[in-house]
Amino acid sequence: MSESEELRTHLDPARLRELFDLKGNVYATRGGAFEEDIYPPFAHLRETGPVHEGIPGPLVGFHGAAVFQGLPEPDRPHYSAFDFATCDAVVRDSTNFSSSSHVPGSEEALHESSILNMDGERHHRYRTLVQPSFVPKKAQWWIQNWVQVTVDSLIDSITDAGAADLNVEFFAPIPLLTICGSFGVTIPEALDIRAAVTSDGLGLDRFMQIVHPIIASRRAEPADDLISVLVEAEVTHEDGTRQVLSDNEVLGFAFLLLAAGSGTTWKQMGITMMALLQHPEWLERVREDRSLLRGVIEEGLRWMPTDPVFARYVVNDVTLGGVDIPAGAVLHVCFAEANRDPARWERPDEFDPSRPLQSHLGFGGGPHICIGMHVARAEISTAIDALIDRLPGLRLDPDAPIPQITGMYERGYSSVPVRWDR
Template sequence: MTEIAILDRARLRSLFDLRGSYLARTGGSFETDPYPAWHRLRETGPVHEGTVHELTGVSEDLLFAGLPFPDRRHFSVFSWAACDAAYRNPEVFASSPDPVDLNSGASGALNSMLSMGGAEHRRYRALVQPSFVPNRAEWWIHNWIERTVHLLIDGFLADGRAELNVDFCAAIPVLTITSSFGVPVEQALDIRASIGQPAKIIEILRPIVAARREEPRDDLISVLVQAEITDEDGTRHRLSDAEVFSFSLLLLIAGSGTTWKQMGITLTALLQRPDVLAAVREDRALLRPAIEESLRWMPTDPMFARYATRDIDFHGTHIPEGSVLHICLAAANRDPARWDDADAYDIRRQLKPSFAFGGGPHICLGMHVARAEIRIGIGALLDRLPNLRLDPDAEQPRFIGMYERGATAIPVLFG
């Protein structure tokens, strides 16, 4: 029995079921295709007052980036041009309404680099950026991704059938990021289950951080504890434990929560189009554009928020200081002003940058690692599972969710 075989599959499914209680607060039960509503909204104006879910027709209160903030006015942006303008103006549209205090503030992903701006954000991002650049992807692949992928496939290879969304796609990123921290497999799901309770995660990480300060290894915690930052006055110092925990919490949330959904979206899109899947199997160079097209066509997190630091007239709408601006990047990614036949999943379309990983100075730090996980994962399935296909006798996968979109179960047959 490999160490991955000890994963609690039932618990894994409960933590990674969009319709379950764990993700209900982000609109996991939303099963309507939101794109027709977003098209109508974009056609009537690039900016609308209200939140994305309210404007889409969801009346329940949801939580996500920039929500709920009931005391602030909310505006949502749906066109490529308006979303691009918002991302390009971080001085007016800030990533956080509050200053960040890593050493004295409450521990959590929002009190982190994610919420920093300007020079402070550039200094902290520069510390870990080298571990996430494209040519560093091989470090991730060799150390953690490849081994995890093949051990997972080993677990169902002899069965002739599998459920790939949770048992495969969801397991890869959570095991990759926790392994890069030196967290043993048996604690990986404890980490995921404690995303909303950062103190519990810190207690798991605390002895690892202490050990890496004494004896660094070739892992991500070692990178963090050895990093030095230069303050505004020119003073250089190593990151404090609080700063290391802040980075770790952010990377855990980003690294274990989004990639599994995007991998499932990509895999479902291919399995639902057997001719496209066959083309990718035959010419593996098509896998990269297949992934990029899924990122454009259905990004797993369709919205992120910014906060207006002053009054501004923005694309025909006056936005007062203190308002929340919701950037509906998924709508922008299907703007016909930028893409022809934008609703089609077409892996041979001309490649253009999309907003799947955001934009501006806060563009996703781990996007190249995410791409590597998806590429290695799907590539290994095509290599090892002959005649991979959806199980015709099982419930077929559907795309669901409001602020965290993904596929339902992906039951497959092979061999």
């Protein structure tokens, strides 16, 4: 069966839509359906702060239950930071701000044993094991093994239609099948993996059922993929001894990478493509000169990052932006508003890819900066390049309602309806 036929057979459109519907159940605990524009209240908080007591959701009018980094944590005090200087300093300071909520002495849950929730030396030792697979010069490895074939097959399956909702038919499967492919997970199993990593722990059995046998098979015979990198990796402990990762450690890594790799980039692809469709002069310029796409993607990440807020646990009493914050508090770091700080960017609310490139917090910063950022950039640019090449006259569907961005802790479009000339 060709990849394109396999995609058509196994990627059930209704299930895909359900799993990637920001307004549906899957995203409910991340406030996916929240419709208010978060930027005006965020700007007000930065101007009247830059640090406030409270949680970003309720501070901007979202009062639903939320499960995200640093949430819900009902027994801790909560604070939020909104300007670039504070947010940037906090993510670089792992002495005063920790990524771990783990209470010493208690058993670590699977998600707690991932690098996202580790600190200091331990974080460095484990992150270093996979970092070589994510450096810029590995982008071609990702593109040639998994991204390009998925992008081409998906376009093959829509090209005759002349119209599509790119969000679900095109963007959602690309990062999902890329990260699943790198873990040896087949196309028929990919949607089960997505369901498992978004189930707030409920789908762990199915996750183990799929990933455990792959670990065993790669231990017996490694292949040219990420799961083989993990099973062969040797961690150096504090006392200098070296040891291959245990199955549980590989599973912890796998869970984080499969969740983060499949959950973010499709939304950022939609945000970037919508920005181009709504700024047709930029779509034209990119069509003429593909080297401009890199700047467009970075500007999209600055202007509208799909994950606007992450959190840290406060280790020592600190004073930030004139506000005293006690040890034990959760500090929410609002990357999205930091990225619109007028102290760093002129006309920060405008999408303007011609502005000088400077670092932003769309992928975070400091030791936890997104490990998958070069993969994400490669996925977005391969996808948009292919759309421009293969769908002539690509434009927003004038007959469809204008798509709106929604979401509190995870943000994106519910649809990206387009037409092209057949």
